[in-house]
Amino acid sequence: MGKIFQKPEALSDTITHYCPGCTHGVAHRLIAEVIDELGIHGRTVGIAPVGCAVLMYNYFTCDFQEAAHGRAPAMATGIKRVRPDLMVFTYQGDGDLASIGLSEIVHAANRGEKFTTIFINNAVYGMTGGQMAPTTMPDQRTTTSPFGRKPSEVGMPIRMAELLASLETPGYIVRQTLVKPKYVTRAKKAIKKAFMYQMENRCFSMVELLSTCPTNWGMTPVAATKWVEEKMMPYYRLGEFKTPEDD
Amino acid sequence: MSKVLMKGNEAIGEAAIRAGSLNYFAYPITPQSEVAEYLSRRMPEVGGVFLQGESEVAVSYMIFGAAACGERVFTTSSSPGISLMSEGIxxxxxAECPAVFVNIMRGGPGLGGILPSQADYFQATKGGGHGDYRLLVMAPASVQEAVEMVMQAFVLAEKYLNPVMILGDGLIGQMMEPVEFPEHLKVEPSNKDGWATSGMDTRKSSHRNLVKTLYLDPGELNAHNLKLKAKYERMQREEIRYETYNLNGDYEILIVSYGTMSRVCRTAIDNLKESGLEVGMIRPQHLFPFPGQAINDAAAKKGCRAVLSVEMSMGQMVEDVERSVIGKCPVHWYGKCGGEVPTPEEVMGEIRKIIE
Incomplete structure (x- = not known):
């Protein structure tokens, strides 16, 4: 009898450093499965962010570059322009992508760079200890919004998928979450589709994944999962916001 | 090959192509936008990559991404743009990747001005960005030398796996001079299989490559910095380049000057010679590594009464001159930094003041 479940080849044996209940590990596995299924391991270059996932290359077995905070889309642009045959993905958090790297992601998407961005949105800066991000929910308490995020002072959370979908340039922009098995299945489909658009040299692709951060939210993993469904999902609607077929 | 009359900025772009760098990312800024304009036409002709980035910050990371794949890549900018690129640098x-950065300097600080300057000496030779690092810095004094240095810069960047900076004042980019292009560079980037993220399929070994800059373990980070330090020490042993002028006979004053400024100093030296005053000059062609020993030897020569650093800044290189002369004789500075190049007469006046 053959194996029916195994670790993807694109993943290494490294023991995880992520906190219990964090969804980074799920996202990593989905990406690795897609790399395996598409048979692109030998021509894939990942770009690790600054944030909790800075060491993500320890979990992957393909070539990797490590970016500065927010600059992964510019690095991916550099790679794809000089080596269009490589498959390139960036993996970025919300502080990285929606704050310091906003310019880089918008312009890369607008140029229609042929790489894939996996955007982990957990409404908080993780590695620096739970500060407010551009995606932090109204009234959400963080270490730099101890009385809750006040939209009158710092605005409303940025919806990155909708923002990028508003660009005229064709692209594949989708938001999913990782907090229940049924969502994980959809997230996997979205990631695979994003990589396939890249493989076909069609367009820029971004998969936003609503994720948990039990440690910095001060919640149990179960409560964090519930919080995503109850607080985040009504504001951050799931679904495809743009596909290249739209045009 | 015959000479062609070319603007410095365009010649720099052409030189990079002839060095086999068919990958160029840039953001427009005066006084070097002609490089991007030239290459936006020229790169498609040679099957190369031209991309105008959204900012100098982004451009420096496009360079990083491409360089980390082992591809020959470069950018050009001017002072405020180099400040923005300094993070990426x-x-x-x-990460020990080879790349070439060209800075056609304009006046600063801040927006400063758009006229020629040499006020980025500190930025280029002492850091600019954070952390313990050095760039190999080449300072051309003519369009011809700029062409030769740009081509050599790629070889040196790949030799040391370190960025090389061409530091030219605005005049180098803006003036037209006859230039003869050397043969196309035949050297291919070598030994990149061990480090470049070129995709595992492109390599014989099954080892994956990782380009990173994070070393959380203090021992590892220290070891990494020691490795970089050893590289800069090797540059100091192997890459010192300078030119001397009127240094064979006796001289009363030693000038140290680089770039366009050194050409003005040559005229001043010739004029003073006619009036019977002998002045010698050392022109550093590489600013890092700095020709400290040569300057020390020349300052120690019998009859040399003083050393004068002439630069289009408020006194930056003079600090390196002082630490090279180490008290052998007095060190003076003369310069201007508003965009006007000091005239031979002004340099001569300064020398006469020192003599008196």
Whole structure:
């Protein structure tokens, strides 16, 4: 009898450093499965962010570059322009992508760079200890919004998928979450589709994944999962916001 | 090959192509936008990559991404743009990737002005970005030399796996001079299989490559910095380049000057010779590594009464001159930094003042 479940080849044996209940590990596995299924391991270059996932290359077995905070889309642009045959993905958090790297992601998407961005949105800066991000929910308490995020002072959370979908340039922009098995299945489909658009040299692709951060939210993993469904999902609607077929 | 009359900025772009760098990312800024304009036409002709980035910050990381794949890549900018790229330069240096940055300097600080300057000497030779790193810095004094240095810069960047900076004042980019292009560079980037993220399929070994700059373990980070330090020490042993002028006979004053400024100093030296005053000059062609020993030897020569650093800044290189002369004789500075190049008469006046 053959194996029916195994670790993807694109993943290494490294023991995880992520906190219990964090969804980074799920996202990593989905990406690795897609790399395996598409048979692109030998021509894939990942770009690790600054944030909790800075060491993500320890979990992957393909070539990797490590970016500065927010600059992964510019690095991916550099790679794809000089080596269009490589498959390139960036993996970025919300502080990285929606704050310091906003310019880089918008312009890369607008140029229609042929790489894939996996955007982990957990409404908080993780590695620096739970500060407010551009995606932090109204009234959400963080270490730099101890009385809750006040939209009158710092605005409303940025919806990155909708923002990028508003660009005229064709692209594949989708938001999913990782907090229940049924969502994980959809997230996997979205990631695979994003990589396939890249493989076909069609367009820029971004998969936003609503994720948990039990440690910095001060919640149990179960409560964090519930919080995503109850607080985040009504504001951050799931679904495809743009596909290249739209045009 | 015959000479062609070319603007410095365009010649720099052409030189990079002839060095086999068919990958160029840039953001427009005066006084070097002609490089991007030239290459936006020229790169498609040679099957190369031209991309105008959204900012100098982004451009420095496009360079990083491409360089980390082992591809020959470069950018050009001017002072405020180099400030923005300095973050990326620090990362590229830490990651030990080869790349070439050209800075056609304008006046600063801040927006400063758009006229020629040499006020980025500190930025180029002492850091600019954060952390312990050095760039190999080449300072051309003519369009011809700029062409030769740009081509050599790629070889040196790949030799040391470190970015190389061409530091030219605005005149180098803006003036037209006859230039003869050397043969196309035949050297291919070598030994990149061990480090470049070129995709595992492109390599014989099954080892994956990782380009990173994070070393959380203090021992590892220290070891990494020691490795970089050893590289800069090797540059100091192997890459010192300078030119001397009127240094064979006796001289009363030693000038140290580089770039366009050194050409003005040559005229001043010739004029003073006619009036019976002998002045010698050392022109550093590489600013890092700095020709400290040569300057020390020349300052120690019998009859040399003083050393004068002439630069289009408020006194930056003079600090390196002082630490080279180490008290052998007095060190003076003369310069201007508003965009006007000091005239031979002004340099001569300064020398006469020192003599008196």
């Amino acid at each position: 620090s990362y590229i240096t830490a």
